[in-house]
Amino acid sequence: MKRGVAERRHGEASRITVAVKRRALEVGFDAVGVASLESNAHADDLDQWLAAGYAGSMTYLHRQVEKRKRPARIVPDARVAIVTLTNYFHGATDPGFAPGVSTVSGKVAQYAWSTDYHTVIGRRLEQLATAVRELAPGARTRCYVDAGPVPERELAQRAGLGWTGKNTMLINPTIGSFTFIGVIFTDAEFVCDLPFQADRCGTCRRCLDACPTDAFVEARVLDARRCISYLTIEHAAPFRDDERRLVGDWLFGCDVCQDVCPWNIRFAEPTSDRALAVRAEIAAPDLAELLAVAPDEFERRFGDTPFERPGASGLRRNAAAVSANRRGAAL
Numbered sequence: 061m062k063r064g065v066a067e068r069r070h071g072e073a074s075r076i077t078v079a080v081k082r083r084a085l086e087v088g089f090d091a092v093g094v095a096s097l098e099s100n101a102h103a104d105d106l107d108q109w110l111a112a113g114y115a116g117s118m119t120y121l122h123r124q125v126e127k128r129k130r131p132a133r134i135v136p137d138a139r140v141a142i143v144t145l146t147n148y149f150h151g152a153t154d155p156g157f158a159p160g161v162s163t164v165s166g167k168v169a170q171y172a173w174s175t176d177y178h179t180v181i182g183r184r185l186e187q188l189a190t191a192v193r194e195l196a197p198g199a200r201t202r203c204y205v206d207a208g209p210v211p212e213r214e215l216a217q218r219a220g221l222g223w224t225g226k227n228t229m230l231i232n233p234t235i236g237s238f239t240f241i242g243v244i245f246t247d248a249e250f251v252c253d254l255p256f257q258a259d260r261c262g263t264c265r266r267c268l269d270a271c272p273t274d275a276f277v278e279a280r281v282l283d284a285r286r287c288i289s290y291l292t293i294e295h296a297a298p299f300r301d302d303e304r305r306l307v308g309d310w311l312f313g314c315d316v317c318q319d320v321c322p323w324n325i326r327f328a329e330p331t332s333d334r335a336l337a338v339r340a341e342i343a344a345p346d347l348a349e350l351l352a353v354a355p356d357e358f359e360r361r362f363g364d365t366p367f368e369r370p371g372a373s374g375l376r377r378n379a380a381a382v383s384a385n386r387r388g389a390a391l
């Protein structure tokens with residue numbers, strides 16, 4: 061390509077990149093970067109992780125592996141991924157407004173204290189994708205948030221948004237790790253960010269030591285089958301006794317390996333995002349009510365929340381486990 065043409069294209073790509081990043085902050089994202097789509101640097105790690113059986117019953121991760129290893133295959137003709145972070149930190153570990161929460165409810169991970177993030181982030185990604193298509197007429201876009209064969213943490217690191225902590229979370233040096241990742245693939249030309257190269261965990265290993273179930277096989281390798289988040293959200297079968305004991309006091313998800321991280325303790329700021337406002341009925345639901353809830357009532361109360369994924373039977377199973385664990389602890 062002639063130099064003048066290349067320079068003009070680069071100039072146009074820079075202009076679009078700057079404008080889209082500005083728009084990302086306007087629609088409510090807390091950070092944004094642009095990732096190239098070359099092959100996944102951790103493809104071998106991913107293969108080994110799956111071969112070891114650490115994905116448990118999440119068989120979709122096996123089916124998606126080729127695309128996760130080669131992100132350029134996810135959307136035909138895509139050139140880049142625009143990657144966004146949204147802070148969902150609510151401050152206190154305990155939702156606080158529910159007196160007696162420790163006896164009436166079980167613990168719920170912070171990401172689930174508000175309306176389902178797939179809806180909130182999905183809507184914002186569509187707004188941003190519209191801006192991309194306006195700035196680059198003819199461009200195509202496809203949005204993903206926690207769905208589809210997208211290696212989201214890998215792309216976020218490549219977009220310069222943070223590093224993979226020993227707890228496997230994507231940690232942003234100014235926001236922390238209580239973030240949702242959202243991604244837009246596009247065939248428009250953008251200027252990519254430099255990957256985040258540093259490992260800022262250093263010698264710290266608080267998350268590895270604090271995990272209540274010893275789910276980390278080693279730093280950055282999680283055996284999901286022992287993770288409370290997997291057991292209470294992704295795993296569909298009834299609990300075996302050992303699984304039920306692992307869940308402890310957690311009704312839905314788990315935050316321990318993030319709560320102890322110095323990057324969250326020092327830098328995470330509570331969100332003021334109105335779309336992620338805390339809802340009492342999900343942050344601190346009544347265990348006895350959950351145990352008795354009928355499927356249509358469950359749908360009415362929790363249909364637009366993260367509880368929808370395991371559904372009424374999953375939440376009943378979890379509530380029964382927390383209640384049994386408490387009775388056991390009281391004996």
Ligand code: B12
Nearest residue numbers: 102105169206212224228229230240241280289290313314
């Ligand atoms: C499957 C899944 C889970 C599983 C497995 C988690 C895991 N650590 O692998 C379970 C159900 C346990 C889970 C739990 C949670 N999840 Co989840 N989960 C996913 C999902 C759908 C796929 C992740 C995956 O492929 N895992 C397999 C591992 C091998 O891949 P990976 O985590 O992407 O890691 C890559 C890089 O870290 C990289 N890498 C970099 N350096 C190194 C070094 C080594 C040695 C290795 C092995 C790899 C590696 O290689 C990997 C492969 O590309 C993603 C969404 C998505 N599409 O990506 C959300 C996602 C990772 N989850 C998310 C969240 C919020 C959670 C929870 C916090 C929810 C909760 N509070 O209960 C917990 C956190 C538990 C934890 N410490 O990870 C967010 C994380 C955001 C962030 N800032 O990192 C995501 C990105 C969803 C989203 N769109 O926001 N999750």
Ligand code: SF4
Nearest residue numbers: 271287288314316317
């Ligand atoms: S989410 Fe909880 S159970 Fe899962 S790895 Fe982190 S601390 Fe361990």
Ligand code: SF4
Nearest residue numbers: 225226261264267321
């Ligand atoms: S707790 Fe320490 S080792 Fe774990 S992710 Fe945070 S900084 Fe890294």
